Amino acid sequence: MELTSDEARAHYDAVRDVLAGTVVGLDFDGTLSPVVDDPEAARLHPGAPGALLELAEVVRAVAVITGRPARQAIAMGDLDALGNAMLDRGAELFVFGQYGNERWSATEQRIRSPRPPAGLASFERELPSVLRRAGAPDAFIEEKGLAVAVHTRRMDDPSGAFDRLVKPIAALAERHHLTTEPGRNVIEVRSGEMHKGRAVRTFVAEQEAAGVVFGGDDLGDVEAFEAVRSLRSEGLPGLVVCSASHEQPDLVRLADVVVDGPAGMVDLLGALVRRP
Numbered sequence: 001m002e003l004t005s006d007e008a009r010a011h012y013d014a015v016r017d018v019l020a021g022t023v024v025g026l027d028f029d030g031t032l033s034p035v036v037d038d039p040e041a042a043r044l045h046p047g048a049p050g051a052l053l054e055l056a057e058v059v060r061a062v063a064v065i066t067g068r069p070a071r072q073a074i075a076m077g078d079l080d081a082l083g084n085a086m087l088d089r090g091a092e093l094f095v096f097g098q099y100g101n102e103r104w105s106a107t108e109q110r111i112r113s114p115r116p117p118a119g120l121a122s123f124e125r126e127l128p129s130v131l132r133r134a135g136a137p138d139a140f141i142e143e144k145g146l147a148v149a150v151h152t153r154r155m156d157d158p159s160g161a162f163d164r165l166v167k168p169i170a171a172l173a174e175r176h177h178l179t180t181e182p183g184r185n186v187i188e189v190r191s192g193e194m195h196k197g198r199a200v201r202t203f204v205a206e207q208e209a210a211g212v213v214f215g216g217d218d219l220g221d222v223e224a225f226e227a228v229r230s231l232r233s234e235g236l237p238g239l240v241v242c243s244a245s246h247e248q249p250d251l252v253r254l255a256d257v258v259v260d261g262p263a264g265m266v267d268l269l270g271a272l273v274r275r276p
């Protein structure tokens with residue numbers, strides 16, 4: 001792990017000082033789960049369950065804050081069982097799915113979800129013709145219920161296809177009053193009302209947290225990074241962790257701690273809980 005400055009070291013120490021009251025928010029893909037070609041094949045890093053269990057012994061609560069549907073993240077991470085084991089160790093596990101639109105917790109054991117945004121169905125109807133016109137008819141469309149993700153990772157020229165698609169998809173989304181979220185070889189389209197920054201703030205408020213840590217790897221995590229920084233300016237100890245990749249190098253400059261992907265995140269969580 002790399003602390004990016006002396007100031008970052010001070011933020012790290014400040015969070016460690018209030019660890020028992022701290023909440024930890026973690027993104028799923030690219031942070032807890034290594035990025036793979038097939039979105040359905042993603043799984044937790046093998047070290048993540050152990051790291052989360054150890055974390056549960058020392059922090060107030062943990063949340064997986066993800067762009068994935070909550071149901072999918074729970075299944076892929078076996079978070080149901082992990083959440084029960086974490087409860088036994090003293091901390092509740094939450095899943096804020098679809099950028100905070102959905103909510104699940106280990107004690108509630110059910111997913112609360114709003115209705116899909118009004119323009120989504122008509123957006124989806126027009127999407128295939130937009131993909132065809134942009135020369136990317138075989139981009140993979142992931143339908144998530146409240147959102148749609150268009151993936152280019154498995155195409156011959158993933159970044160070329162991504163570049164060709166960003167603008168036309170954004171224009172189509174705008175016509176249907178939806179927001180575009182570009183990510184790692186993916187363009188997501190969803191309601192603009194919610195984002196991970198709001199999810200972080202809600203989590204902190206509900207848990208009456210004394211500190212906050214958030215770890216993420218992609219552009220959809222930037223609002224959560226900003227939420228931690230602004231909570232910090234309001235006096236709450238906070239730490240921003242970037243799970244770094246060559247695909248999203250610009251995120252590094254927004255973080256206090258930079259780790260090498262999910263393996264590095266597992267090490268960081270271990271270091272956080274270890275006594276100095």
Ligand SMILES: O=P(O)(O)OC[C@H]1O[C@H](O[C@H]2O[C@H](CO)[C@@H](O)[C@H](O)[C@H]2O)[C@H](O)[C@@H](O)[C@@H]1O
Pocket residue numbers: 027028029030034035036037038039040042065066067068069142144149151153183184185186188218220
């Ligand atoms: O907020 P996250 O937990 O990071 O979820 C963001 C999106 O991640 C998924 O796509 C990414 O991971 C895939 C599997 O490793 C990879 O193939 C893809 O290129 C990445 O963009 C997921 O498919 C989306 O639904 C999530 O919203």
